[in-house]
Amino acid sequence: MDRFDRRLRAELHREFDSQAVDTPPAHRARYGRLGRRQPPMRAMALVTAAFAIGILVGLVYEGRAIISVGPGHQLGALPSGTPPAPATGTASSPASVSSTSPSASATATRRPSPTSPPGASPVPTAARPSLNDDFEADQVGANPPRGWRAGDGQWAGVVSSGGGHAVRHGTAQALGHLVTGSPQWTDYAVSADVRTDLLDLGFAGVAGRYQDPGDDYECGVAVGGQLDLWVVHGGDREVLDSSGISLDLAGDHNVRLEMRGSTITCALDGTVLLRATDTTFSAGSIALVASTGEAAEFDNVRVSG
Amino acid sequence: MGEGLSGLRPGSREDFDRLYLDSHPRLVRTLTAVLGDAAAAEDCVQEAFVRAWKAWPRWRPEAPVEAWLYRIALNVAFSHRRRMKLRQVTERLLRPGLGRADPRVRASPLRAALAKLPPRESAAVMLRYYHGYSRAETAQILGLTERAVSLRLSRAQAILARELGDEWSDDRALHPTGTSGVIKDEETIG
Numbered sequence: 001m002d003r004f005d006r007r008l009r010a011e012l013h014r015e016f017d018s019q020a021v022d023t024p025p026a027h028r029a030r031y032g033r034l035g036r037r038q039p040p041m042r043a044m045a046l047v048t049a050a051f052a053i054g055i056l057v058g059l060v061y062e063g064r065a066i067i068s069v070g071p072g073h074q075l076g077a078l079p080s081g082t083p084p085a086p087a088t089g090t091a092s093s094p095a096s097v098s099s100t101s102p103s104a105s106a107t108a109t110r111r112p113s114p115t116s117p118p119g120a121s122p123v124p125t126a127a128r129p130s131l132n133d134d135f136e137a138d139q140v141g142a143n144p145p146r147g148w149r150a151g152d153g154q155w156a157g158v159v160s161s162g163g164g165h166a167v168r169h170g171t172a173q174a175l176g177h178l179v180t181g182s183p184q185w186t187d188y189a190v191s192a193d194v195r196t197d198l199l200d201l202g203f204a205g206v207a208g209r210y211q212d213p214g215d216d217y218e219c220g221v222a223v224g225g226q227l228d229l230w231v232v233h234g235g236d237r238e239v240l241d242s243s244g245i246s247l248d249l250a251g252d253h254n255v256r257l258e259m260r261g262s263t264i265t266c267a268l269d270g271t272v273l274l275r276a277t278d279t280t281f282s283a284g285s286i287a288l289v290a291s292t293g294e295a296a297e298f299d300n301v302r303v304s305g
Numbered sequence: 306m307g308e309g310l311s312g313l314r315p316g317s318r319e320d321f322d323r324l325y326l327d328s329h330p331r332l333v334r335t336l337t338a339v340l341g342d343a344a345a346a347e348d349c350v351q352e353a354f355v356r357a358w359k360a361w362p363r364w365r366p367e368a369p370v371e372a373w374l375y376r377i378a379l380n381v382a383f384s385h386r387r388r389m390k391l392r393q394v395t396e397r398l399l400r401p402g403l404g405r406a407d408p409r410v411r412a413s414p415l416r417a418a419l420a421k422l423p424p425r426e427s428a429a430v431m432l433r434y435y436h437g438y439s440r441a442e443t444a445q446i447l448g449l450t451e452r453a454v455s456l457r458l459s460r461a462q463a464i465l466a467r468e469l470g471d472e473w474s475d476d477r478a479l480h481p482t483g484t485s486g487v488i489k490d491e492e493t494i495g
Contacts, residue, residue: 004462005434007473012338012435015415019337021330021347026322028351171367175450199363202376202448214450222448224356224377226384235450236457242384246356249363292445293368 129188129305131181131286135165144178151177151287152213159297166195166299169204169290177213181285181303185209188305190286191256191267195297196221196249202291203228204298208257209284217281218289219257219266219274225249229257229266229274231281240264240276252299313370316362325354328374335375335431336382341412341420349385353378372438375446379428386424418468426461429454 135158138145143157145167153176156168169176181190190208205220205228214235222228227243247253247268256267266274286303290296310327313320329350336346357377364373412420419427425447432443433454444454 004466008430008462008465009434011415011473012431015413016334016338016435019334019343021333023326023329024351026325028354202445222376222380223360223373224353224380225360226380228380235453237447237449237453239383239387242380242387246359249360291448 129181129185129303131190131301131303133180133301134299135167138165140165148178148180151179151210153177153290153292161195161297161299164299166297167288168298169288169294169296171293171295173290173293175213175290175292177207177210177216177287177289178298179210179285179287181210183211183285184283185285185303185305186283187260188303189256189258190301190303191254192288192301193252193299194221194255195252195299199223199249199294199296202294204290204294204296205255205288206257206301207232207287207289208259209281210287211281211284215281216284216287217257217259217264217278219255220289221247221249221253221255221268227255227266227268227273229264229276231264231278233280240278241266241274243268243273254300310370313364313366315364315366321358321361324370324374328371329354331436332374332378335428335435336378338416338419338431338435339379339382339424339427340386341416345385345389346382349381350378353381356381369442372442372446375432376448379446382428383424414469414472418465421468422461422464425449426457426464429457430461430465433458 133145133147135145138158140158140160143155144150145158148167152174153169154173155176155178156170156173158165159168161168167178169178186209188208190206192206194204194206196204199221203220203222205218207216207218210216214232216232217240218228218230218232220228220230225246225248227247228239229241230237231240232238254267254269256270258265258267258272262277262279264276264278265272286301288298288301310324313324332350332353333343333346336349337343340346340349353374357374360377364370419430422430428447429443432438432446433440438446440451440454440458443449444451447454449457
């Protein structure tokens with residue numbers, strides 16, 4: 001350690017060890033001071049939801065039904081910010097149900113059925129951003145799954161999870177990117193179901209316009225229940241936008257990164273929570289990303305142009 | 306980690322309270338350096354503990370508990386600082402002169418210098434030099450690569466040396482010749 005480091009260390013201790021800190025009673029740590037402000041916020045959310053439901057019901061009664069509720073039917077209208085489903089038959093996939101339901105933000109998404117959706121293909125095409133992969137066609141233990149490569153770090157490969165297959169990053173493994181797609185893809189959305197209740201310390205999510213492990217856009221859930229949108233450039237990670245709220249990490253969540261020109265958005269369970277403008281990258285492939293030591297499972301990867 | 310923090314059980318209220326009482330002051334001091342504001346630091350630490358309590362049943366004993374807390378608290382602090390910056394910009398546009406620091410209130414030179422660092426740089430400085438975390442641990446808490454942590458620490462050193470040069474003028478080591486490169490004495494800390 002050189003003299004500067006020693007001096008800095010000593011001065012930091014001198015400065016901050018003497019800072020008087022009043023530690024409130026422990027129950028505040030569990031319930032917080034913000035508790036007083038939460039009831040009005042909840043009430044506002046309920047009023048807003050009631051208005052939204054009223055408008056929808058009104059539209060249905062006027063014969064302009066936008067939701068059909070019969071068996072096997074899907075939501076007939078996509079929420080704003082959701083791109084049209086790709087022409088490969090994803091409308092019947094479980095992931096599309098979860099990603100089109102704005103109310104899903106508070107609940108866990110469902111595991112996929114073991115059968116692949118019609119037209120699902122794990123092999124990306126260079127011409128148009130399009131990909132569906134639920135890893136059901138891969139054998140358990142396949143590492144990497146067919147059509148994917150490890151950009152960096154280690155991955156546990158395909159595992160059996162929740163009655164189907166998923167791809168896993170393990171606790172003993174370094175920060176990793178599992179990559180597929182074309183470097184020529186420009187404007188598209190990439191999404192995946194991420195099992196977030198396994199997170200200990202770091203984050204897990206999806207990456208787009210991926211150049212290499214140190215250069216891409218990433219949308220992911222971080223420990224503490226925060227959704228973050230990053231640009232990673234030269235290995236340096238900068239937050240473009242952050243949810244700043246505590247999300248419920250229980251179960252699986254659909255994380256979706258969309259890039260249209262310089263507009264980058266990050267959505268959780270079909271609701272766009274983060275938005276930024278950035279021009280660092282204009283094209284690139286996609287990746288699943290998990291930070292060092294994080295156990296995370298990914299499923300139902302979708303790319304649509 | 307504090308001396309008495311062994312055998313913590315996920316979901317246990319008593320253990321969470323022990324963790325809270327042990328970690329709260331250190332978290333507040335760290336966030337004070339990052340935010341340059343002790344009151345804001347206390348609010349962010351409070352919010353971080355509320356979040357941590359929600360996630361406590363899912364915490365796994367093999368994960369380092371204080372690093373887990375730092376990660377949550379720093380995420381809250383970074384978000385807070387970003388919101389404050391946006392608010393300041395808006396306020397200055399709407400009411401020039403409002404929201405500026407009171408010139409009669411003078412922070413210590415070290416705190417003033419830390420306030421000039423970007424938030425992740427000041428966080429890296431605190432984790433590495435105040436808490437003694439290794440570069441790998443600092444990288445994990447901040448969600449950066451080790452190389453990125455080295456670069457941030459190097460940049461932070463250069464800024465601190467420039468800002469504190471007059472205050473610490475008795476120390477020639479405060480005037481490094483270069484502003485880039487990586488820390489050479491990695492093995493001596495943490």
